[in-house]
Amino acid sequence: MLADVELAKSYRLLNHGPTVLVSSAAGGRRNVMAAAWAMPLDFDPPKVLVVVDKSTYTRELIEASGEFVLNIPCRAQAAQVVQVGSESGHGQDKFASSGLKPMPGLKVGAPRVAGCIAYLECRVVQEPHNQQQYDLFIGEVVAAQADSEVYSDGRWHFADDAKRSLHYIAGGAFFATGEAFSV
């Protein structure tokens, strides 16, 4: 079940460095891509960073809409993460081709990806120089939810391996998020 995550603590969804899916929509078109290069930028108001290459269809939709969602996928979705990270959305609907299902965002027009373990809905903080020079986008997080089976009270608590978050290596290989421990 999805539960709201307090915005000022939403950085905790990304703090451990998981690979994300970036979903976007504009003018009746939609897309989803994988991104290993995303992280928190600030606590309150919460902001995130994500690198989105100029060649991607996602880039076109984010620039047209000023919105995107960072979806945190889990191990059960790893093959689909690789697929939407390898193919381009130019000329095809990657939701349809990958089998990933869109579902509505709470506060943005971009879809969320069903079955993910957390969602950060973002509005672009316009920084044209970063976007042009570095393909770097800043998003302010305007809504956040997580699957209460693996995230509650501000903490991840992975049990089922299929629901662990992912850390992309290269060439279709990942690390699953591993053992939790405290010092």
Add this chain to the structure above:
Amino acid sequence: MLADVELAKSYRLLNHGPTVLVSSAAGGRRNVMAAAWAMPLDFDPPKVLVVVDKSTYTRELIEASGEFVLNIPCRAQAAQVVQVGSESGHGQDKFASSGLKPMPGLKVGAPRVAGCIAYLECRVVQEPHNQQQYDLFIGEVVAAQADSEVYSDGRWHFADDAKRSLHYIAGGAFFATGEAFSV
């Protein structure tokens, strides 16, 4: 044993989202802090991003020197990572207080942290607006090395748990980098 990492593939050291130690030096002063918010920005020439708050001593040293090192610590160092992430370097030598040992960089004046599993030596790409507005620093990676026991041929291959990389959660808790798998 440390081995050189090809610069154009040095992003792979950070691609899975590990927590890092940021080390810096200027005018005979030195410091080390922990940062969960670091990631690759570009492949070739390789660039990285790291968020360094204005209140930190590290910030002062990076601004004075234009250099920093991203060190990737391992589980054996987790308690020291928490310590240098909690205390300020203003008024104390955190290498001395934490027991972390500095060792020379190859190409920058900033020290590296002995016992880490990888190193990215960086020169700041000056972007004053990002630094002031977002505490965001861009570094060009000018040298990279990794411990060949856990990284070789462009891939991590963790075996011993003590040498796994770390993913910070909050409050002294981490995830170790987990199981590797391919799809």
